[in-house]
């Protein structure tokens with residue numbers, strides 16, 4: 001049994017926790033970061049699988065992600081553009097493939113008009129939403145009572161337009177079916193990226209990657225903290241002073257490995273769906289407990305297929321592909337910087353992912369590669385390296401990409417998500433406004449919570 005004392009104990013060595021720890025340390029406070037895994041980075045994980053460097057978790061950076069871009073610059077990391085030369089491909093409801101350039105999918109003229117109209121309407125609605133407080137919108141409750149699917153059905157009778165607009169939020173971002181989250185949650189997702197149009201524009205939202213992998217951000221942030229980052233320390237218990245009990249303030253945190261940390265403040269810097277796995281003494285306030293039952297992780301398989309060369313480029317294809325009617329609803333050229341080999345990345349989301357976890361691993365692989373071959377031809381069926389990022393199997397994440405509220409939850413409880421409970425603060429990409437569900441949001445939340453604690457220590 002070991003016991004240590006710090007000003008602030010941070011639970012989770014992801015981008016949020018490590019950002020907070022660095023900010024607090026700069027302000028002269030002593031910190032320790034407790035990480036359950038045997039590595040830092042959380043949902044940022046760059047690894048070599050069968051000789052290929054893969055971004056198992058988050059990887060892309062977009063121009064609006066200013067907080068993350070600042071950190072990347074400050075750490076001296078280099079970025080490069082996602083490959084986007086040539087034609088993208090779209091597969092329509094009848095299975096026909098069309099090549100196209102630009103943002104709007106090559107649909108019939110009537111469907112195109114509907115898609116453009118819906119994008120403009122959603123942009124106008126998003127402009128009315130404060131990403132940091134969507135529940136303050138005058139129609140927040142009404143928008144939170146209707147699913148995004150039902151909202152789209154009320155807006156247009158054009159099924160293909162609905163399927164494509166839903167894709168930008170449901171399959172590509174929240175990774176839940178469009179009937180499982182509200183229109184308000186959809187608007188928050190778009191507002192967090194600046195506009196709905198940004199989500200439609202793959203060249204904007206999936207703009208750059210970091211040379212050598214995005215996990216270098218948490219790795220370098222952790223390096224600055226040296227011995228103050230402790231791995232294999234899963235936190236199981238948080239004892240805190242209840243403001244009403246009159247006991248001494250502060251926290252006592254215990255880990256499964258037998259470490260005890262006493263601190264003035266704690267930051268829980270992990271996915272909010274994991275709070276119920278920790279024992280709080282005393283229990284968290286009733287509304288927090290309810291809130292935690294109304295958020296859940298999305299579900300997506302990120303598929304990596306590496307080939308001896310980027311063969312699709314020879315056909316004038318960019319590697320960018322979309323179809324709400326395909327198992328892999330989107331795919332991109334994900335070739336590493338300076339690599340001769342070619343990598344495709346595909347994504348299988350929500351109900352399609354459910355379906356694939358009902359079959360064997362071999363069948364899953366065969367069906368995913370079949371789907372990629374619909375976009376890029378038969379050669380796509382024969383990668384030299386194949387890997388599925390399955391975050392649902394990760395004990396310390398339990399889904400991907402991030403957490404969102406169920407129907408009605410955002411207007412009911414959203415405002416409470418970030419609120420501190422006595423000495424316990426909360427930070428994670430999953431509670432961000434700008435950068436929500438992204439590394440940028442994690443950095444922003446880490447900074448915010450650190451500034452709140454610094455202010456409290458100076459009060």
Ligand code: FDA
Nearest residue numbers: 012014015016036042043058059060235270396429438439
């Ligand atoms: P994160 O979950 O990363 O870190 C929390 C840490 O807490 C983890 O290390 C965990 O082990 C630890 N922990 C949990 N419980 C604990 C306990 N009880 N005790 C101790 N430690 C505990 N974003 C982006 O910007 N661009 C992108 O392209 C993508 N793509 C993408 C793909 C995939 C497959 C995933 C899974 C995610 C993305 N994302 C993304 C999202 C992005 O990766 C994510 O939003 C942030 O990395 C989250 O950072 P946090 O620090 O908030 O949580």
